[in-house]
Amino acid sequence: MTAPKEWPLWEVFIRGQHGMSHRHVGSLHAVDAEHAIRNARDVYTRRNEGVSIWVVEAAQITASNPSKKGPLYDPAKDKVYRHPTFYDIPEEVGKM
Amino acid sequence: MYAQMIKSEATKEDPEMLAAFQARIDAGEKIEPKDWMPEGYRKTLIRQIGQHAHSEIVGQLPEGNWITRAPTLERKANLLAKVQDEAGHGLYLYCAAETLGVSRDELTEMLLDGRMKYSSIFNYPTLTWADMGAVGWLVDGAAIMNQVPLQRTSYGPYARAMVRICKEESFHQRQGFHVMMAMVKGTKDQKRMAQDALNRFWYPALMMFGPSDKDSVHSAQNMAWKIKMNTNDELRQKFVDETVPQAEYLGLTVPDDTLNWNEETGHYNFAEPDWSEFFDVVKGNGPCNTDRINTRQKAWDAGKWVREAMVAHAEKKRARDSRSVRP
Numbered sequence: 001m002t003a004p005k006e007w008p009l010w011e012v013f014i015r016g017q018h019g020m021s022h023r024h025v026g027s028l029h030a031v032d033a034e035h036a037i038r039n040a041r042d043v044y045t046r047r048n049e050g051v052s053i054w055v056v057e058a059a060q061i062t063a064s065n066p067s068k069k070g071p072l073y074d075p076a077k078d079k080v081y082r083h084p085t086f087y088d089i090p091e092e093v094g095k096m
Numbered sequence: 097m098y099a100q101m102i103k104s105e106a107t108k109e110d111p112e113m114l115a116a117f118q119a120r121i122d123a124g125e126k127i128e129p130k131d132w133m134p135e136g137y138r139k140t141l142i143r144q145i146g147q148h149a150h151s152e153i154v155g156q157l158p159e160g161n162w163i164t165r166a167p168t169l170e171r172k173a174n175l176l177a178k179v180q181d182e183a184g185h186g187l188y189l190y191c192a193a194e195t196l197g198v199s200r201d202e203l204t205e206m207l208l209d210g211r212m213k214y215s216s217i218f219n220y221p222t223l224t225w226a227d228m229g230a231v232g233w234l235v236d237g238a239a240i241m242n243q244v245p246l247q248r249t250s251y252g253p254y255a256r257a258m259v260r261i262c263k264e265e266s267f268h269q270r271q272g273f274h275v276m277m278a279m280v281k282g283t284k285d286q287k288r289m290a291q292d293a294l295n296r297f298w299y300p301a302l303m304m305f306g307p308s309d310k311d312s313v314h315s316a317q318n319m320a321w322k323i324k325m326n327t328n329d330e331l332r333q334k335f336v337d338e339t340v341p342q343a344e345y346l347g348l349t350v351p352d353d354t355l356n357w358n359e360e361t362g363h364y365n366f367a368e369p370d371w372s373e374f375f376d377v378v379k380g381n382g383p384c385n386t387d388r389i390n391t392r393q394k395a396w397d398a399g400k401w402v403r404e405a406m407v408a409h410a411e412k413k414r415a416r417d418s419r420s421v422r423p
């Protein structure tokens with residue numbers, strides 16, 4: 001007996017309203033992209049949660065490694081001059 | 097509570113790593129799939145989320161039983177929507193469990209061969225239409241008690257699944273109460289059916305929260321890991337306190353002679369369910385255990401060719417598409 005083949009896993013992204021970006025909502029199993037969209041509609045938009053669905057096969061996603069959090073994000077921490085609050089502007093200049 | 101008596105797995109990792117992990121949880125950080133986690137945490141969560149998912153899936157059966165016999169088209173549409181939600185909840189939870197390194201097929205097989213459990217409540221039969229009211233009102237009501245705090249559980253994918261589920265669950269309880277309201281305003285026979293449904297589901301609903309704290313051996317570790325947020329007795333008391341006035345509103349009698357309001361504690365005193373019955377049902381001897389698993393097994397077996405045909409069709413389509421794009 002051969003081991004039964006499981007349907008691949010897909011990650012589902014939904015645009016909640018016009019003008020918003022797609023957001024990850026969860027995952028599901030489907031044989032191909034078309035099937036994944038159809039299942040996503042049933043599983044994730046039963047109450048008008050979206051106006052657009054993206055699906056991507058989970059195996060195609062490359063994720064950053066959580067243990068490398070330091071080397072990835074630390075360099076940004078000491079660059080406070082990237083934030084507007086770094087620059088003091090006198091009050092008489094008005095709103096800027 | 098859809099997860100009962102979740103045995104906590106012992107863990108034997110580096111004490112320093114364990115302490116750092118516990119510190120993250122204590123600080124309210126979420127643990128995500130690729131983060132380091134103790135083996136015991138991972139295994140306990142698979143068991144808990146798996147049991148929770150199985151409960152949603154098996155939980156469709158007692159209500160599915162009445163879809164074709166709903167008294168009106170509107171009730172039928174309501175019930176269909178609710179049962180479809182349960183399927184959705186099962187799917188969210190299976191996906192959360194899969195992030196811990198167990199496959200969907202493994203989870204299904206563990207349900208079918210008895211290695212994993214589902215909530216004891218679904219081993220009781222739904223004998224009349226009033227049971228649809230009692231199930232929505234009491235069973236979903238008890239589930240909400242447990243699921244609302246679980247939105248803050250430490251494991252990210254589980255917490256996010258619970259947020260989605262809680263958003264949808266309130267409709268389930270309200271539609272059940274709505275059925276009960278119609279029944280108690282109906283004929284004498286309908287009111288009798290409503291009372292009978294409450295009589296049969298009251299104690300099984302209390303059992304959903306699991307055994308009393310004094311007999312609950314795994315609570316401490318699971319609570320430290322924030323995969324259990326409240327003790328069984330706390331949640332059971334909360335459920336009784338909220339449900340008794342609702343029963344009074346319906347003009348129904350909770351089947352407990354000892355039930356009374358305790359001025360001092362600000363809670364109801366109530367009788368514990370028969371725990372020997374609970375353990376017997378969990379062991380597989382409830383009225384519907386065999387029937388429920390047989391139904392799932394039949395669906396799994398009968399669906400095999402569909403699952404395979406879908407894969408074969410997708411492969412054929414892929415092969416055809418890749419041929420047609422060739423220059």
